[in-house]
Amino acid sequence: MTSDQSTHRSAGTSPAPAVAALDAPEAIAAEVTAGIAEFLESKADEFRAISPDAAEIANALVDFTRGGKRIRPVLLWWGYQLATGEGFDRVTLSPALAQAAGSLELLHAAALIHDDVIDHSDTRRGKPSLHRQFAGLHAEAGYQGDGESFGVAAAIVIGDICLALSEELFETAQTTLGITPAARALRAQLRRDVMIGQFLDVRAEVMPLDDDRIAERAWEVLSYKSAKYSVEQPLLLGAALAGADEELLREISRFGLPLGQAFQLRDDVLGVFGDPAATGKPAGDDIREGKRTVLIAESMNQLTAADVEVLAARLGDSGLTDAEVTETMEMLRSGLEAVESTIEAKYAQSLSVLEEWSDGAARIGPEARRQLTDFAHALSFRQS
């Protein structure tokens, strides 16, 4: 990391802004993308040396990790900036920090690959999901046995390999960045919490809709599978890699957790009401999957007993007609207002922390505040 002024900061110690100005997150995303591609291509060579067949693994991962918004890498970089308070003229990312950020993308790719198997999803980012790709390959090549099973098997194993590569890339980053106990603990938490959140999601989907823990469960899933993992923990990990103290980590959580909740609540809204052309997922995808989101829990508070019965029968029915999906979407509009106002409130809560940081403590300068505000707004009110 090139730097003019490099100081480790804790909360509220200096009136001079620590982060004065930031360039576009796109630059970070591009550097991370290049780093991942370089890493995976070096692995492709290693894999090919083991067996010509193993080259397919790396090829599939190179392709799979090409897409995505790189939200977690960008947040890791923000966390790092908040902790180092480094000034800079242009956005740069040391190779080691790009590796740490790239490692989060590989972890995320692994989670998505397994998610798609679990949810029987046919598409991801507008392309066939990995298990569908391998089932397709099986059909094209006229291989033996059941193509569906082959696709699922390949996707489970490639997801596992992607997890292993995520570890490897993070370990490489650590050798340069150094390992603090806080960073190690955060990495372990992040890696584990997303999977626990995923288990809770799978678990919630099979519970009766009128179960009295429905709202509580929806918030557990939202927090662990996404709000922490996608927003709060990448910020914290970036800060910890820069040696942030506990006070700063607590401050960052105050900003990151509500923002993460707004981010996932938006995801839940888009999962039902999103435009397929923008999201790359079919209309009402979450309805056919039967996801038990906060939107569902809020709708339950508004619907009549008769409607609840219809809703219960439809959630998780992958064979719903488009008309039934549209009808179910209409039912879920009853919970939309409550969710939208929760998103507003969570977004506002995160902004109020930014405001504190800009005032007395002056953790960030006006330009950085503007950019973080823009980013928070994009996370909370995006269309895809």
Place this chain on the structure above:
Amino acid sequence: MTSDQSTHRSAGTSPAPAVAALDAPEAIAAEVTAGIAEFLESKADEFRAISPDAAEIANALVDFTRGGKRIRPVLLWWGYQLATGEGFDRVTLSPALAQAAGSLELLHAAALIHDDVIDHSDTRRGKPSLHRQFAGLHAEAGYQGDGESFGVAAAIVIGDICLALSEELFETAQTTLGITPAARALRAQLRRDVMIGQFLDVRAEVMPLDDDRIAERAWEVLSYKSAKYSVEQPLLLGAALAGADEELLREISRFGLPLGQAFQLRDDVLGVFGDPAATGKPAGDDIREGKRTVLIAESMNQLTAADVEVLAARLGDSGLTDAEVTETMEMLRSGLEAVESTIEAKYAQSLSVLEEWSDGAARIGPEARRQLTDFAHALSFRQS
């Protein structure tokens, strides 16, 4: 690790035996088992704090990891002993070394959990496999949706969590044992190679039986999915954790790789001809699964074209009758002799390395040699 004499050794430097005597591997296995249970129970508390539902994850893992032969932990410990050359009156294991060894068991548990999903296996160690357990739980509780899918989803995620916990336990061990680049690289290789081996296994199963790479593929799967991962790499990792130099690591590979190959060739034989009461797997399990083992490749060399056609139709057909399985087993007897003599040869090759170690270099004393010979014999000629 309590120790009277502690010296780091490289090959052939001293005539005094480095490992003089060893107690039963059972003592190591018991300590590792206790360490895993303690770790998982501490995790159960953390999981319960996240959600009451998450406690099921740790409970399932406590139960799943109770069984098993602990071959990899025992080998890790042997590797450590070979590198430190520590003398001792009784078998002891430092808590950190027990954690490193336990971490291998958790990695193995994760691989087995995913393996069983991939192979549609109903049983593991004589009990229902994890995905069957969760499908059973679904049925008992009368949950909503498809129980099979729920079981598979739960097993995929719990396997992922088990992988994460394996990392966590290894990282804990590393903070005490220290991290050498060799140990880090070996851990990464071990974790990755088993999954690549698993991919190659999945990949080989869908190829036509008369493909000309069948034998080559079978040896690739055998080496990466098992011989290296189960035997050579645990030995190497243990040695690397004790600070072994490259020469010693090469020596250990000369012993460990052929032994690992014998170990897996035996596994292939047991997968077809093993006694279900001893293996805990149904008779001819590998036939119904369609595994493309070295045994299959060797049989292909002996069978008539007509028999090959029958074999091709039967391998991987989960609906075979018991009579058809028995008939197929008879066909595969044609490759058995070649496999048995390869096992003999690989076992002898590993023993000849032990012999070298006992002579000039005197890496090990007579009692240690006897015990390692016994262990190698058990791995190569076991009944279950």
